[in-house]
Amino acid sequence: MGSWIGHIAPGVFFILFAFWWHINNCARYIRSLVYNRDENTRQEKYEFQGSTTYPCHCIPIKFIRRLPIESIVKILVTSIHFSIELHDGYRSQPKPHIITLYANHMAMLFGFFLSSWVEILVHYKVPLPKRINQVMGVLAFTMEGFMFLFHLHGRGIVEVHAHQLLIVSIVCSTISAIGECFDPNNFWFIVLRSFFALTQGTWFIQAAYVLFPQTTNPSFIWDDTHDSVSLLTMSYVYHLAGNVLVLIVVYLLVYLFISRTSKLNHNQMQDDEPLNGYKLIVNGNDEENGL
Numbered sequence: 001m002g003s004w005i006g007h008i009a010p011g012v013f014f015i016l017f018a019f020w021w022h023i024n025n026c027a028r029y030i031r032s033l034v035y036n037r038d039e040n041t042r043q044e045k046y047e048f049q050g051s052t053t054y055p056c057h058c059i060p061i062k063f064i065r066r067l068p069i070e071s072i073v074k075i076l077v078t079s080i081h082f083s084i085e086l087h088d089g090y091r092s093q094p095k096p097h098i099i100t101l102y103a104n105h106m107a108m109l110f111g112f113f114l115s116s117w118v119e120i121l122v123h124y125k126v127p128l129p130k131r132i133n134q135v136m137g138v139l140a141f142t143m144e145g146f147m148f149l150f151h152l153h154g155r156g157i158v159e160v161h162a163h164q165l166l167i168v169s170i171v172c173s174t175i176s177a178i179g180e181c182f183d184p185n186n187f188w189f190i191v192l193r194s195f196f197a198l199t200q201g202t203w204f205i206q207a208a209y210v211l212f213p214q215t216t217n218p219s220f221i222w223d224d225t226h227d228s229v230s231l232l233t234m235s236y237v238y239h240l241a242g243n244v245l246v247l248i249v250v251y252l253l254v255y256l257f258i259s260r261t262s263k264l265n266h267n268q269m270q271d272d273e274p275l276n277g278y279k280l281i282v283n284g285n286d287e288e289n290g291l
Contacts (some may be wrong), residue, residue: 011208141170151163
């Protein structure tokens with residue numbers, strides 16, 4: 001993570017998952033609105049239900065579609081991250097050890113690795129405490145933020161400020177995850193989780209070019225000055241505004257798609273697989289899995 005690609009890669013990771021969560025969350029919410037307008041088409045299975053992870057309905061093979069694909073992907077991504085950090089940070093002299101910097105980078109995403117395994121256990125109906133998926137989300141973001149907070153000693157003011165702004169997004173992600181623990185079916189808490197995950201992603205990419213400029217052009221070199229700090233803060237604000245706009249556009253696109261397809265065939269609900277066929281995504285199963 002202590003390189004240009006080390007910041008780009010997690011940035012892309014957060015951006016992709018933010019869009020994935022937001023699209024699925026909006027689709028469920030809009031579908032609940034569309035089908036609840038008409039008493040003849042209203043069915044309980046289309047009541048809005050929040051989720052920490054979503055099935056891949058786009059996969060044509062039914063067996064694969066019912067697997068916890070999202071959780072598996074997160075495990076693969078974090079495992080690759082661990083492997084790279086371990087490879088780059090391992091030293092055999094004077095005795096076998098991992099450089100502390102690389103060990104810290106490994107710990108930053110370990111919470112997501114752990115929470116993904118818990119999601120798989122819930123998917124296969126292992127009896128776990130209620131809403132453990134949401135609690136593990138809080139743990140994952142807390143671990144990430146905690147490691148970043150104490151990762152800034154001896155750095156330049158621009159590097160410190162870039163990471164501090166990232167910590168703001170992580171803290172907000174944690175708060176939204178805490179909200180989901182108390183109200184997992186709240187549309188806005190999931191939107192906030194998606195929004196701040198997206199902001200983490202875009203800011204990771206911004207930080208990559210700030211800390212590791214890919215050019216010698218002085219216009220793109222960030223000096224350790226207060227002007228640079230002010231410019232970074234302004235850039236972060238524009239990231240927030242731009243990401244809000246992007247999520248609004250995504251919502252409108254999902255709305256247009258679902259409203260158009262629902263007008264074509266209201267009876268498609270009869271042919272759809274029930275949502276509770278994918279055990280992980282229905283929060284009602286938290287009650288079943290509770291100890």
